[in-house]
Amino acid sequence: MLKDLGSPTARSAFRSAGEAPLRSAGTPSSVRRRRTVLVLVILACFTLIVLDARRSAGSPVDPLRQAAASVFGPLESTASSARQPVDNLRDRFAEMDRLKAENEKLKSENEKLHQDLNTTDYARNRAAELDRLLKLAPAYAMTPARVIGIGSAQSFNHTVTIDAGTADGVHVDMTVLNGDGLVGRVVRTTQATATVLLIGDRNSTVGGRLNAAMALGFVSGRGEVGGTLDYKLVDLKARPKVGDRIVTWGSSGNAPYVPGVPIGVVTSVTPNQGALGSTATVKPYVDPTRIDTVGVVTGPPARTPRTQLKPSTTPGSAPKGGGN
């Protein structure tokens, strides 16, 4: 049916006949067919949009997404490991070296993550009991993963694909972090890949706690490329200061965010016009354009261990993770 559409001979025949004006190159029937194709395609698009727009009741497009991810996941994975040789030709032939380096990097990152989780100064201003409670929180089990696909700024979504999926124990609403701080949360999973919504996306809101004042607030993305965040405090009287650090305050059941992960640092504070309170601009610790290896919190404890605090225990001698 499409066999002689736009072939040069057909076109030049019409041109040489001299009767077909430039605007409608082609016979009326081919023009009609062309428009039919356009209308059909547009209708198909609208059908898709309408079908997929109802997110709540499970989209019929999801099987398509699963299939696409199972085909393109490995392709993306291969393609993104093929970019390494572009940077460093030696690595192409020395896969072992690369794995070793990656292993080492993961190890040091893991150590740093553990340290971050245990010794964050989240609790510095708290009473000694709460400080010890925090340090009692056992380290979370991480599944390391690599970023294999990054959403482009044209689509206004700040999402990345990682190469770990349900087969690795990654599920929707799990926290994703790296050595610097909070990256985002898992919003979609397939067998071998998962899609992570970065905290810089406009759809993302994270509960954040000011380190200095212990005040609660919400960190929301601005959709900017640098990942800049807005921070609004719940307590209108509390004032964030430039340089204050913000950590997650966690969600119930540790999903989607586990507590105590560093988010970013306040860079400027503007009082809200015509209202109480103020909005702070937060620079995230994680540079969203440079995410490579991330950890997904797959094995947090079912609930925070609530060991009884003994009055005899001296501050600073917490049984586990006494890092500072």
Place this chain on the structure above:
Amino acid sequence: MIALLRIGLAALFLMVAVTVQTSVLSNIAVAGVTCDLVLIVVIALALSRGPEWGAIAGFTGGLLLDVVPPADHTAGRWALALAIAGYVAGLIRRETSTGPVGPLIVAATVVLGATLSLFIYCATGSLLHDPSVDWGEFGVRLGIAAGYDVVGAIVVIPLVMWIMGRVVAARERRRVLP
């Protein structure tokens, strides 16, 4: 047979474009904006085969962009945007169809296609109340994307059009020889 080969080639181009765009080109993004390789391939197919091919290739490529991770928006938005951009690119080919397409017209088509597709994508997002669409950033991102696309098109469009032209030539040869 040749028609099948041509469709297979087009599908292969689109798949490679989607893979490269999501996982390789995003590492050399300019201010977060990557080269729309899929759009470029769609325009190349439209320029070599006409509006129907442009619309169908645009629909297919856009649908892939909509469902391949890390996409998290409503499916069908890129499909609609690229289908219309492909159709328009095919029409441009028709209207100036005296000889091979000149480089200036190709560049203009790419810029037009980038503008059209990004605008449709954002407009559908606004209609669906997607909070992530930011019209304040639209101009900047469109400017970077259009410039980047022209750079990519310099490499990709001649390649794709040359290969598609070879396939046509084979068919023409076969028809003429007996």
